[in-house]
Amino acid sequence: MREATPEPAIVVERLGKRFGDFQALDDVSFTVGRGEIMGFLGPNGAGKSTLIRVLCGLLRPSAGRARVAGIDVAADPEGVRRRIGYMSQRFSLYGDLSVEENLRFYGGIYGVAPDQLDARVREALDLAGLAGRGDALVATLAGGWKQRLALGCAILHRPDVLFLDEPTSGVDPQSRRRFWALIHELGASGVSVLVSTHYMDEAEYCMRIALIASGRLIALGSPQKLKQRALGGELLEVGCRDLGAAFEPVAALPGVRDVAVFGNTLHLLVDSAAEASVAVEAVLQARGLGPVHCRPIPPTLEDMFVQLVRGTERAA
Amino acid sequence: MPELSSSPQLAVEVSALVKRFGALLAVDSLGFSVRRGEIFGLVGPDGAGKTTAMRMLASVMRPDAGSIWIDGVDVVAQPARARHHVSYMPQRFGLYEDLTVDENIRFYADLFGIARRDWTERADRLLEASGMTRFRGRLAGQLSGGMKQKLGLSCALVHAPRVLLLDEPTTGVDPVSRREFWQLLYGLRAQGVATVISTAYLDEAERCDRLALLHRGRLMYCDTPQQLKRDMPGDIVRVTAPEPRRLQSRLAGMPGLLGQLLVGTGLHLHLDDAARRLPQLRERLRGEPVQEIERVEPSIEDLFVALLGQSGEEGSDA
Numbered sequence: 001m002r003e004a005t006p007e008p009a010i011v012v013e014r015l016g017k018r019f020g021d022f023q024a025l026d027d028v029s030f031t032v033g034r035g036e037i038m039g040f041l042g043p044n045g046a047g048k049s050t051l052i053r054v055l056c057g058l059l060r061p062s063a064g065r066a067r068v069a070g071i072d073v074a075a076d077p078e079g080v081r082r083r084i085g086y087m088s089q090r091f092s093l094y095g096d097l098s099v100e101e102n103l104r105f106y107g108g109i110y111g112v113a114p115d116q117l118d119a120r121v122r123e124a125l126d127l128a129g130l131a132g133r134g135d136a137l138v139a140t141l142a143g144g145w146k147q148r149l150a151l152g153c154a155i156l157h158r159p160d161v162l163f164l165d166e167p168t169s170g171v172d173p174q175s176r177r178r179f180w181a182l183i184h185e186l187g188a189s190g191v192s193v194l195v196s197t198h199y200m201d202e203a204e205y206c207m208r209i210a211l212i213a214s215g216r217l218i219a220l221g222s223p224q225k226l227k228q229r230a231l232g233g234e235l236l237e238v239g240c241r242d243l244g245a246a247f248e249p250v251a252a253l254p255g256v257r258d259v260a261v262f263g264n265t266l267h268l269l270v271d272s273a274a275e276a277s278v279a280v281e282a283v284l285q286a287r288g289l290g291p292v293h294c295r296p297i298p299p300t301l302e303d304m305f306v307q308l309v310r311g312t313e314r315a316a
Numbered sequence: 317m318p319e320l321s322s323s324p325q326l327a328v329e330v331s332a333l334v335k336r337f338g339a340l341l342a343v344d345s346l347g348f349s350v351r352r353g354e355i356f357g358l359v360g361p362d363g364a365g366k367t368t369a370m371r372m373l374a375s376v377m378r379p380d381a382g383s384i385w386i387d388g389v390d391v392v393a394q395p396a397r398a399r400h401h402v403s404y405m406p407q408r409f410g411l412y413e414d415l416t417v418d419e420n421i422r423f424y425a426d427l428f429g430i431a432r433r434d435w436t437e438r439a440d441r442l443l444e445a446s447g448m449t450r451f452r453g454r455l456a457g458q459l460s461g462g463m464k465q466k467l468g469l470s471c472a473l474v475h476a477p478r479v480l481l482l483d484e485p486t487t488g489v490d491p492v493s494r495r496e497f498w499q500l501l502y503g504l505r506a507q508g509v510a511t512v513i514s515t516a517y518l519d520e521a522e523r524c525d526r527l528a529l530l531h532r533g534r535l536m537y538c539d540t541p542q543q544l545k546r547d548m549p550g551d552i553v554r555v556t557a558p559e560p561r562r563l564q565s566r567l568a569g570m571p572g573l574l575g576q577l578l579v580g581t582g583l584h585l586h587l588d589d590a591a592r593r594l595p596q597l598r599e600r601l602r603g604e605p606v607q608e609i610e611r612v613e614p615s616i617e618d619l620f621v622a623l624l625g626q627s628g629e630e631g632s633d634a
Binding site (some may be wrong): 035039041042043044045046059142143169170171172173174175176177180181184188198199200201203204205206207209210222223224243244258261262263264298300302305309310 | 360361362363364392443460461462487488489490491492493494495498502511516517518519522523524525531537540542556561577580581614616617620621624
């Protein structure tokens, strides 16, 4: 059992990080609750990795402060590192060692007391669904097993905060679902989980999402709230005979703010789906591009991401 | 053997393709065809056989059995000839990091033996379309991941191929760049280029005209994303709730519940028949704090899990 702490697992206040002339992080503030699963999204080079490195005690902030598990990252980076676990997309496992040898190796690195190591290794094997397979060589394991073993390695020392970097990229859907069920179990036991990813289907598993662009936090909220708020309009899916011929006339209609090809349809960002579908249908029929179908569709996290990031880049 | 395949409107025809690595059957009786102006997705997890299939299509690996025709050329018999029609962008495309954007494109144009007057205008258009014009003088090594991918695509397209083979081109690329990358592909589609693209990301699969779902080297299903979704057994219902974990136990054992998935803000339920089960679901969840219950379109991942079911369960030791 973890002791109750009065403050959230992560508190970030007006954090800034400068590399020479480059402002990598600018005035970032947020908190992550205990047991919360939080996703970090952002374009390449937006400051996501810098933020995670600061929170892991690997980079010193230039301004503001951050506390992880109650410890200030600038004052005691060593202390922070003892309270966190980290799992990267490449897993960093030793293929020529067995499952159990990998766990023992990481137990040593994370400073698990020798008298506790046996019990922790057993726990990790159970959690990862690898009980009875401790002797298997890691190189012979399928991707999903490796991934759960890597998770087991990252939590051997019972961290308060777990950082995951694109944890399920490339694994099969069943393994991915099993992995996320484990993450939610960890969350329920009080571990806070920070997930950094480019993949919106990973982001959907998070309770809240922080979107970082140009070093600043530009949106924070549950996946559903962000989707609803961010677009500032409605999405309309349009199917018709020749997408190439339809693009320009549709883009020129009043109330149509953006047009993008999506598979065999066009996705339109419009002020009002009801009004736009009438106009779209009329203009496409008039050009002989029918049959036309229009339907309002719910925005995806990717729609949210693209709109918000472009808005920020335009403003910059 | 006839010089041309029987269906000239097909850009790619693959049949009964097999590749073994020792005991591992990496590609097993794979067959599909791709029309001109079509974007065809090879979709599946790591190890499904995507890259192996792609390498055989690109004629950089010889199949153990089966045939591949690209643009009317027998790839297995005449690999050198096929390469004039094809551009292949492997996962790690060979950009020269110490050359500029322009120099990289020029290098690939020379490699394909294209006269300067033929490629300069094309390079201008490609760079313009990918928003890279102002970075022409920048060293490739100093580009972001998304820009490197777009430069790779420009290099791969400089000889105006009719068939484009892209092996996981958007891995590690952020959503804004990924969207731009796809707009480039749609532009090529409008010009009649046939594209075969592999991806491990199932949300990306929605963007293809047709998909082949690969699993352990075999093609399990092949159709448009829309039709595959229509064929999915059962329906997906989303329950939005502040404490979804509590609801999971409440729902365990509910008749018609084929699967449940905990996401950040609720549960996704796979039901055998939403119309029939929704009233029962509402009844079961009565008194629980639930914000919304609604039927949603299945994702390609839902589909993958539903269609492959237990056969899709990961192997023990690979």
